[in-house]
Amino acid sequence: MAGDGDAALRQMADSVLAPHASAGLPDDTVAMRVALLSLSEGDRPVRSTLVHVVAQLDRAVTTSVDRAALERLVARVRSLPASRRRGNYVVVRALLSLALEDVTAVSDGVTSRTARLENAVFSTATDDDDNVAGIYRVKRAIADSRRHVLPILTRLTLITEVDDADLGEVTLGHLERLEQGFRRVADALDTDDRLLGDMLTAQLTMVQVRQNTDMRRISAYAALAAVPTAVAGIYGMNFEYMPELTWHWGYPAVMTLIAGAVAVLYRAFKRSGWL
Numbered sequence: 001m002a003g004d005g006d007a008a009l010r011q012m013a014d015s016v017l018a019p020h021a022s023a024g025l026p027d028d029t030v031a032m033r034v035a036l037l038s039l040s041e042g043d044r045p046v047r048s049t050l051v052h053v054v055a056q057l058d059r060a061v062t063t064s065v066d067r068a069a070l071e072r073l074v075a076r077v078r079s080l081p082a083s084r085r086r087g088n089y090v091v092v093r094a095l096l097s098l099a100l101e102d103v104t105a106v107s108d109g110v111t112s113r114t115a116r117l118e119n120a121v122f123s124t125a126t127d128d129d130d131n132v133a134g135i136y137r138v139k140r141a142i143a144d145s146r147r148h149v150l151p152i153l154t155r156l157t158l159i160t161e162v163d164d165a166d167l168g169e170v171t172l173g174h175l176e177r178l179e180q181g182f183r184r185v186a187d188a189l190d191t192d193d194r195l196l197g198d199m200l201t202a203q204l205t206m207v208q209v210r211q212n213t214d215m216r217r218i219s220a221y222a223a224l225a226a227v228p229t230a231v232a233g234i235y236g237m238n239f240e241y242m243p244e245l246t247w248h249w250g251y252p253a254v255m256t257l258i259a260g261a262v263a264v265l266y267r268a269f270k271r272s273g274w275l
Helices: 007-017 067-079 090-121 128-161 168-235 250-272
Strands: 030-039 046-056 059-063
Touching (some): 030 090, 030 128, 046 090, 046 128, 059 090, 067 090, 090 128, 090 168, 128 168
Antiparallel strands (some): 030 046, 046 059
């Protein structure tokens, strides 16, 4: 979007938005790169569409590879009430409003997924690998969202902290509300990230406990199997002089001895919680 015949602003936008550009800007010019975000279910949990804007007090130039994003911006500017159209940098404020709506929806989706994962982590009906993968997927969504939110928040903080008469009361008030909105989103993302970190620790701890329990059970059964194996191995050596070889009840006695030893070990392991 641009004012009629504003070739100077277009030329400035081309120089600022060009790769590796480092051109300085006049005091009344704002250049920003704003991402419109959305949650997805694929390998990329957050999809972003970048919109570049170079704006002066009453005009702006925007660029994006996504035509739909620019059409949303145009529709938003046209739908603004008269009170919002007053003031300067209308296009910048409209673009930031869109970005705030999108990232708020992403944050709400992250919070919802975090709540579902919290229930899954402490449920015995879910798979450990699925839970860990789900936690990392949501943490990646948070990281992607932060990467786009924090630069906007930093820029808004710098703008609102400067006492610039050119901004005007309406514009400054709107930018301050936008800054508060982005800050709330950033705080919500931080909270969900900490909660996910705690859940990941709890999940890995429970996996380790279950593995230790399995190892103790395996060790106990191995000990139970070792008794008859040892006795059978000794008698299988076919020595000439072995206990009770010539006794009529020798075989039943050895079998009873094996069963008794296994029963004693089983009771001991059961009492200690290994079985």
